Amino acid sequence: MSDILLVTEKPEDWQGWSERVQVVTPGAYFSSADYTKYRKYKVINLCKSYQYQSLGYYVSLLAEARSHKVMPQIATLQDFRFPTLVKEDAEDFDAIIQSVLKKTEGDKLELFVCFGKVQDQAFAKIGTLLFNLFQVPVLKAQFVRKEKWMLGQLRPHNVGDLPETEKELLNKSLEEYVLGKNRSSKQFSRKKYDLAILINPEEQTPPSNKKALANFVKAGEKIGFNVDFITKNDFAKLIQYDALFIRETTNVNHHTFKFAKKAAAEGLVVMDDPESILRCTNKVYLSELLQAHKIPTPAFQILRKDKTGMIPSGLEYPVILKQPDGSFSKGVKKARDEAELKKVLADFFQTSELVIAQEFIPTDFDWRVGILNKQPLYVCRYYMAANHWQIVNWKNAGSPEEGDADTIAVEDAPKALLDLAVKATALIGDGLYGVDIKQRGKKFYIIEINDNPNLDEGVEDQVLKQKLYQQIMQEFMNRLV
Secondary structure (H helix, E strand, O other), X not given: OOOEXXXXXXXXXXXXXXXXXXXXXXXXXXXXXXXXXOOXXXXXXXXXXXXXXXXXXXXXXXXXXOOOEEEOOHHHHHHOXXXXXXXXXXXXXXXXXXXXXXOOOOXXXXXXXXXXXXXXXXXXXXXXXXXXXXXXXXXXXXXXXXOOEEEEEEEEOOHHHOOHHHHHHHHHHHHHHHHOOOOOOOOXXXXXXXXXXXXXXXXXXXXXXXXXXXXXXXXXHHHOXXXXXXXXXXXXHHHHOOEEEEOOOOOOOOHXXXXXXXXXXXXXXXXXXXXXXXXXXXXXXXXXXXXXXXXXXXXXXXXXXXXXXXXXXXXXXXXXXXXXXXXXXXXXXXXXOHHHHHHHHHHHOOOOOEEEEEEOOOOOEEEEEEEEOOEEEEEEEEEOOOOOOOOEEOOOOOXXXXXXXXXXXXXXXXXXXXXXXXXXXXXXXXXXXXXXXXXXXXXXXXXXXXXXXXXXXXXXXXXXXXXXXXXXXXXXXXXXX
């Protein structure tokens, strides 16, 4: 039996549409015991009205009470009481509207948005934008031009009242939404669970290379997942999945955090979970957390913008200076003397009130211990870039220069190294982490904990090969069953 329910007052219009979907009436959804016991249903509410206390309203309300994933949600329907807030909820909303509509003739434009798709591809960005903001099956948007283009009206639209020219669009967009754009055009064996991998095809230094991503798909399908790649434009599609794997560099002030928060709220198994992103991506928080629990780290001080004359005491030059939210060796500078320190601080304080000053521990390589659910998964050595003090050198024009790397079996790694990595990540959560560690003599020091560690073919998988990808996919499955 399918776990996707399409609820409509006119099931006859949708019979035989797809074996992937159960088509039921609101009455059947309200009264059948089949729909009250199982928590994994994904409900697409196509009722003709979502007005307060209408059938459509109660379908969404009961779906949420039953812990079903439903479109639209009650909170979304409530948002339409305040349509002027749409601009405040959208990143670069006005810029996108002006850019897309600048060549549009006339002073009015009406668009029907069916699961994020529009008839005229010239307005495709607007369709995606509105659907990501307001996850409703069919939206009717009206734009007007005064001094510039503005959204005049936005509201849910009755699918039964769609113009004939839009009905084919509705069918195609619903099919793609339900089946996935990679599935609707080919035969394949459906599996019980759906997993989305969030990627950014344009990212210069993604956490997984293309071959590794292909290995995740292969491993996921072997474990029992239907696997899709999604991008930041697919926010509205999250409710159709059971799990989310973020393979794009994360940050709190970023759509990756929004995806993680939404996925967690919808009951998806998600890595990186929002708490881990929040705790790992800010080095100020992480430094204080590790210090509070007596986890060994290089000596450090937190410098404040309102005390720019303060020079870190007790730290010998060179001093490492870190922006709180830097990643991939970005936002990390080395000051060789007081003059250089002041110059770097002046730059960093333009975007942050706090900066970390840290003891410099020169080493030929950094340890990286991969941790999954509080257990060591892999151990790597990342060597410094040629003639540089970091593993990545961003000074060169073009592509960044990276040092070599090798991987050893977990059982061959120093026990103290593994114990320290496990202890440190236990303070964060039980997800997937990469712990960067310096070694000085026989002592180990945590440099940072990454919630979104590199997993590249040819590096982190040198020892485990395909088992690396399978173990991660199996962890997702273990948390679902």
